[in-house]
Amino acid sequence: MRSTIGTSHAAVQATGLTKRFGRTLALDDLSLSVPAGEVFGFLGPNGAGKSTTIRLLLGSIHPSAGTATVFGVPVADVRRAHRLLGYVPGDVALWPEMTGGEILELLARVGRGTDPGYRTELVRRFEVDPDKPAKTYSTGNRQKIALIAAFACKAPLLVLDEPTSGLDPLMEQVFRQCVAEARERGQTVFLSSHQLAEVEAVCDRVGILRAGRLVEIAGIAELRRLHRTTVEIGHRGPEPSLVDIPGVLEVERLGGDRLRFTLSGPPGPALRALAAADVTTLSMREPTLEEIFLGYYGENAR
Structure with missing residues (x-):
């Protein structure tokens, strides 16, 4: 009680x-x-x-x-x-x-x-x-x-x-x-x-x-929503265009038809951009509290 x-x-x-x-x-x-x-x-x-x-x-x-x-x-x-x-x-x-x-x-x-x-x-x-x-x-x-x-x-x-x-x-x-x-x-x-x-x-x-x-x-x-989320995708054919998509940051080509980017804010615009491509896999990883914490204090906080 x-x-x-x-x-x-x-x-x-x-x-x-x-x-x-x-x-x-x-x-x-x-x-x-x-x-x-x-x-x-x-x-x-x-x-x-x-x-x-x-x-x-x-x-x-x-x-x-x-x-x-x-x-x-x-x-x-x-x-x-x-x-x-x-x-x-x-x-x-x-x-x-x-x-x-x-x-x-x-x-x-x-x-x-x-x-x-x-x-x-x-x-x-x-x-x-x-x-x-x-x-x-x-x-x-x-x-x-x-x-x-x-x-x-x-x-x-x-x-x-x-x-x-x-x-x-x-x-x-x-x-x-x-x-x-x-x-x-x-x-x-x-x-x-x-x-x-x-x-x-x-x-x-x-x-x-x-x-x-x-x-x-x-x-x-x-x-966590105030901070970046890491997104990795696999795709067939042309890669999705993520240029000037709101919230998409630091696009990295991993090779083998795979991309990684960070996402800040609502995911809607990025998901719509991905829908225009032939995406075969998608994973999203939220930051841990430690990563958020280090974002405030910098790497010296370790």
Whole structure:
């Protein structure tokens, strides 16, 4: 059943959010709105301002300008705002002498409560031993404890900052399943990451941050449509004329009656041009989120 907590307000609302550290402008006039129930991806390389944004949303630092709210509650009201969210940092620190199970119980008591049955299931799925003291845990197991606590909690907003940095690929799949389950429960997920495949797999919309500024915010499909698609065709007889066709760019002859070109915008004009030729094969490949991302940052973003 979907939660109705806070649905009259955006889960996250930032308006003109700006943060300076001395002469360094870490975040510049960020405005975004994340509706309740959405999985929102926040992308950018290290130093882009992602963690600064999250610290502002958590109320752990104060903005130089602008405002932010969580379900209508100003983030400066830390006590009220934190009752509405669960948080997983990129670098998890735990109480070393406590066991994983004791830590999960403690976090459940100080937060908005938890679903004990679901928490037990998550312990099994993430394959972590809750009876071991936290000081014996690897980086990945510390991350698992934090993720279990977050996904099992009843907070309407989950803020996840590079949450899978210590997980192996199998556990990343478990993480993605948990995000989908959180969405089904009506929770909102704010996922900050530089792992493009992860964001592409789980998010409804993506914001791309560059040097402290938001350069794009769109749904995954919409974001792809803003960029070029690679088209390859095979043909018999004369090749199709693609000169001056709107949206057709970089036509390349591959030999053996094959062509490759890139397409920007609606495909209609190109398809009509191809219909005039004897096309035997056609394939279209949308750009991955990584290719879109590199389009903003250049090859140095690798």
